[in-house]
Amino acid sequence: MGSYSVPIYYLLTHILENEIVKPREITSNTIELGSKYSPDFVCTPFKYTLGTMIESVEDGANILLQMGGGCRYGYYHELQEKILKDLGYSCTVLNLVSGGKRISYQELKKYPIKIKKRHFLKSLIITKKMVFYMDKMDDYIRMNRCYESEVGSFDKVRKEMLIAFSKVKGLRDLKKTYRKYKKKMTSLPLQIPEKRIRVGLIGELYTLMEPAANEEIEKLLNSYGFEVKRYTNVTYLLFQKKRKVRKYLKNFFVKYRMGADALDNIYHTKELCEEGYDGIIHIKSSFCTPEIGAMPLIEKVAEEHDVPVLFLSMDMHTSKVGFLTRMEAFCDMLEMRKE
């Protein structure tokens, strides 16, 4: 998912003795493969991950790892394994986190996975920190890339940083690398205009975090000159969500979790409105049930604060025109409102 393959690959190569197959980047081929063998009305993450799985199995993988499931995503690994077996591939799909619970060590031992006991904890901590640094850097990029003087300068530094991250030796090395690239990033020249337009990005996590699934919406918004804020990232989902959700439930009119990130998104809408953001974009994959439940409430909260919301539903489109029309119109509107 996005650039998270870097820390995940780092973790797996350091804690496992098994050979690790690096998944290919998501291309049209992946999507085509995935949707060909998926039920038509399943949500897009299923199709994207299935496509990647088929490609990885062809590259020689026989154990596939799947994460997640605050919604029906939690059952996807079983169906995907079945589909892969029907296609004649012999492999196992493992879900590491299901319904908020991590897979147990006893469960893991059933599979031919060899864990290196030495450095296990150390690698885990490094990976956690790496994800944390990446997310911090991405937050900065989303807020500032729109003002870059030289187009592409931010992306270049980010790419260099990820390559450097994949080669770090220890925690201290990681910290040093992060500081170096942070300095590089913050010293890039910026041209900040008087009127800054800020947009909040909320929605279903996979579509939000995988640029191939959202038509690189962050880059697009940045290229229009808009600052972007996004709450959802791996640091949030794995390490902060639990605590925050408890807080949200305490002092909010929504009293239920509503599945997956529905509650979070409604609360974030309120936060974005109160912080004076100019617009909110909500993206989800088509048929995403928790988000469909959250949409009327998001609309209600935003309307109280008079902040416009654009709802986008992503599916397999070969043509970007419809998406671009909606985006352009929304951005025109934000600019007009600001004047």
Next chain:
Amino acid sequence: MKDCYLGIDIGSISTKGAIIDEYYQVLDSCYLETKGNPINAVKEVLSELKIPDGYHLHGIGTTGSARKLIGLLLGANVIKNEITAHAVATMTYHPEVKTILEIGGQDSKVIQIQNHMIRDYAMNTLCAAGTGAFLSSQAKRLGMDVKDFGALALTSQNPTNIAARCTVFAESDLVHKAQIGYPKEDIVAGLCKSVVLNYLNNVCKGKKLEAPIIFQGGVSKNEGVLKYFKEVLKEDVLVDPNGHLMGAIGVAILSSKNPRKEEYTLNLSDVAFKTQGKECHDCSNRCELLYIYRNQELLDIWGSKCGK
């Protein structure tokens, strides 16, 4: 010599052209079917439009789903999406309007205006149910011209219920109702009503539609749909005689506001435009590339994901 500006709106079903002067008065206009070939449709529009004597064309704007292609071919100085174009034109002619309902060939949208600004808008999401395309395909099924729909719908006393959620459901409903002997006008009226209900449910989704309301787009020419909008909303709904041209007029207005002005002519009949689709095999993205030529000269290549 006075200045005039041309706006072209290339929609999925129809292509609209309008020439306006500096005071935004429409000098000439034209409405044609796109027939799946935007380049030809635009050529026809250009040959039908005439610049009145004493005027010079100083700007071209394009909008609609083929705006980029035509904008490139004509060297337009403004290329804008249709939502902005519609809002700009409506705010110019009807400054009091607060809500714009627009149903076009393939999309439908609602635009809310406050203090001469777009406050919010919504557009249909995935499918084209309840739009012009739906009406014209049903007209074909009933063996009628879609232009006669409105007049026939008005003669109906009790419209029958037709599900408009999805074209396939509606079709089976319609066939069923016709087979058990409902008169044609009741079915047509039911269709018009279902378009209204579908629009209010799927596009407006509980938005407060404040009066004055204006209804635009190709479907606004249908009196039946208009009648049911008034009935359901319990408000008066305006229709501008140029309602179907609003996109073209809006983009012409935007073009007149653009400081970059050039001299244009309408004579394009002897210029050959050609587009060619190719698949790039350099990586597994296999982008569909579109090569655009003007008189054998390569203008641009579209569709690459890597910017190669």
